[in-house]
Amino acid sequence: MIARSLRWRLLLGAMAAILAALAAAWFFMTLLFERHLERRLQAEMTRDALGLVAALSLAADGRPLLDxxxxxxxxxxxxxxxxxxxxxxxAALQSRSLWDAALPVPADVPAGSWRMRNATGPFRQPVSILERSLLVEADHAPVMVQLAQDTRPLATARAEFGRELAVFLAVLWVVLSLAAWLQVSLGLRPLRKIRGDLARLQQSASTRLPTASLREIQPLSDAINALADARERDLEIARRRAADLAHGLKTPLAAMAAQSRRARESGAEPAADGIDRAIAAIGATIDAELARARIAAAGHAGGASARVRPVVEQLVLVLEHTEKGGGIAFTVDVPANLELAVPPETLSELLGALLENAVKYARRQVRVAGAAGPGWTRLCVEDDGPGIASDHARRALMRGGRLDEAGEGTGLGLAIARELADATRGSLTLGEASLGGLQVGLAWSGTPDCRRD
Known part of the structure; x- marks a missing residue:
């Protein structure tokens, strides 16, 4: 999950870079501190060495004397x-601190300047030795002056400084990491705004992303808007092609229907029946494709809402004037103020398909119920017809499933309703109605369980 998060990638990258920089800073700062201690040590030893040389003299026999x-x-x-x-x-002259030990005397001691070197000194201590060869008196041979100091206190000071610096840099790393988190959050905030704009674009094909406030985001917004324009154009072209195909097939289908009538009049009823079945199959296919084109349009239409009860009452009024609907008792149990965030024409298409299917198979009753709550809306259409077996219901709700293709005689209306529900971000279920027939439940952001009404 972290590997797929831009926020975590940026944050972990910044934390790793800060950690590497602070580790390098720790190394070089402790090194500089060590060099500083060594320079101070050399300066102090040089000062003492000059004082020692100032008090130095030689006896007549060449022995060193110190005032x-x-x-x-x-x-x-x-x-x-x-x-x-x-x-x-x-002879040699030495400090009391040497006791019975002596400093090692090298053969190549410089005469022109003081030399600093590290060695193992008396009592097996690591020491820094400052030494120089000096000509004290012209009539005597040069003498060697050496000062040595134990370097273990310097190593202890360096270690203590390194530990304290490490604690400080660790706290600084935490502070800088928090600053990096704040920087990443502020930097990615415009992307969260784009996510909300994309949600609105998904709900409505006519919506476009607004002009971005940042130059770096504007190319992304322009590319998304261009993609939305191309999608809308392709959708419109597809709808026009579906309509053109339907109109283009009307004349051939009319000609086939005429041929079927002539064949039936001439006594070739089997041939006429075959032609009629072919015409019916072609017509069903055309109706299905036109319905899918309308469904695609419904899925990209946003910003509209519809009052449910007037739409249901208008559909019931139309169905009551049909031959089968005239003998059906309709019950509309939908609150007058119930609204649904679906365009009225899409809602009419959806409920029309379900009500036509219910009227077709109902014996005497069809009921439409609706309910709503915080963030959810539910509609139910049920009849007192024969219903659908559970395995057939599952097949009808499968993607691409239609009962009419299985010889059940219904399913195109249910298939259209299911796809319209999906296109409007709803869900559809089939079950047994309280009237004894088929119950179709529709829900938006809720559970399509009509038994809860």
């Missing part, structure tokens, strides 16, 4: 961690 020692108390404590040593060819 005053540096005042650091570590130099007076054995193994105190700070040491000095002056080495002449004839």
């Amino acid at each position: 005053a020692e540096p005042g650091d108390p570590r130099l007076q404590q054995p193994a105190g961690g700070y040491y000095w040593q002056v080495t002449a060819p004839v």
